[in-house]
Amino acid sequence: MSKDSEAPPTAYPSTSLKKQDQEGTKGLDSLLEPGANWTQLEFWDDEGKAPYLKDYEGRGLLKDKAVLITGGDSGIGRSVAILMAREGADITFVYLPEEEEDAKWTKSQIEKAGRQAQTLALDITKEENCKKAVDAHIEKFKKLSVLVNNSAMQEICQDFREIDLSVVEKTFRTNVLSMFAMTKFALPLMKRGSSIVNSCSVAAYMGNPQLVDYSSTKGAIATFTRSLAQQQAPNGIRVNAVAPGIIWTPLQPATKNNPPEAMDSLGVQEAPLQRPGMPIEVATAYVLLASPLGSYFTGEVIHGTGGIEMQG
Template identity: 45%
Template sequence: MTDSTSQNPLNQYFNGTYPKQYQETPGIQGKMDPLPDCGETSYKGSGKLIGRKALITGGDSGIGRAAAIAYAREGADVAINYLPEEQPDAEEVKELIEAEGRKAVLIPGDLSDESFCQDLVKQAYTELDGLDVLTLVAGQQQAVKDITELPTDQLRKTFEVNVFSLFWVVKAALPYLPKGASIITTTSVQSFDPSPILLDYAASKFAITGFTRGLAKQLAPKGIRVNSVAPGPIWTPLQITGAQPSEAIPEFGQQVPLKRAGQPVELADVYVFLASTSSSYVTAQVYGVTGGTEIA
């Protein structure tokens, strides 16, 4: 768990102005300024996931990286998926997982390919010698100010990565998942309070919320729980690769009640809770980590 000492949430993490910056998608976290805090030095485990076997999509950076670090420090072996271009970030995560004495499996590939999603699950199950946590974080987000300028290729890619891949990964994983397994999707505050410049992304996140709640009801008789996390503005490579207009980067996140962007580590405890037996009576729920923006 993270430091329990009482701190002011307004300035507990970076709350200044971000330098204007841009990277070509998918971006490298190690080149961001300032670096996102994924719990590399701050997250402390307490044995909540001993013996668990987890697959995390988007596990090289941002929220997925924070989940991977936390899972390993809680005792889980972890397989992470990411795009091949993100290999430098993935190697760092591998070192952090192995430093905890846990097994780390790196599986690069594109989630918009159904056959890859099938291979991803099979490889994770084989190399981890089991699979009982699916943590689906990877996402596609590109800001477009006018629907008439939204390319069909972008629309298709957004739904393939954000929505279709969830169906493909879960379908491939179900034969392997035991009773007591946990599936965690990642929706967004955009599912409840959509931005006009993120129409395709917001729509895909609405779909994830519906997918989560429906799948939870379908899988409850099998003893498998399904929940989702809804982040607000979180400082990750997604933001500086076109998810936000470049002119919006300096004040990114300052519009929420807590007046700052969140850091990936601030979501880690929620993913751990939903992956663990502590949430044994929790399914079909969406947990907001939004800096104060309401979700319903």
């Protein structure tokens, strides 16, 4: 599909995302240009001519629940935090200390929804910090209804012969081992009706030649989800995942070795919808899976890819 072909209309920013580089940083939502959308859904007029945006309104699907999210300050995790707060949940979220600015804004949005927010600047590659996060959540909210394992990192490596094993280890620690640790500490506190939602990726299914290590972690997350779901089904705890396609979040421009030009047409060539997704467009799947709307879903991976066909 040519980048110059006419893109379908959309109320979200679709093409010509401005060149930008957040490389070497952990990535901030506040620096994205154009800004991403975490809170508004796209609607259409009856003629199918004019898309417009409208705020997501909760309807009590998670009323008085308590949710713990890793990487909840920005991107997809931010949108999940805000939507779940609008559905009635109090939220604890974990983030990297460098992302304080994003965390403050997300906290303010949770509070604006009338719910309580607890923010924890912790590096979850350390097992003791995963324990700290779960302990602090229980201390404040006294229950753990939903765990969202969402934090991740990725670094591009074009040639496997040059792959840096310390980066591979860090990627697995951040994306996979933290999920084991968070889940190990969380599960004993979760009751029948609780659920876990993990962030997988299109890369788990398609592979990605530049991200062999990251893609492998996402494959592990899909298998983790299916295996744990079978183990925990008798306990009434559902375990699912969402596999986003190309979503407009700080992960993209902050990725090490990702050239700023790559942002210019992000998602346009790859996705049949000819644009990157906005965080809210996949965050809704987390709400589905975590809430009673998803009561018959377990061991599932929902793909939100703008039409990119998954293999498997």
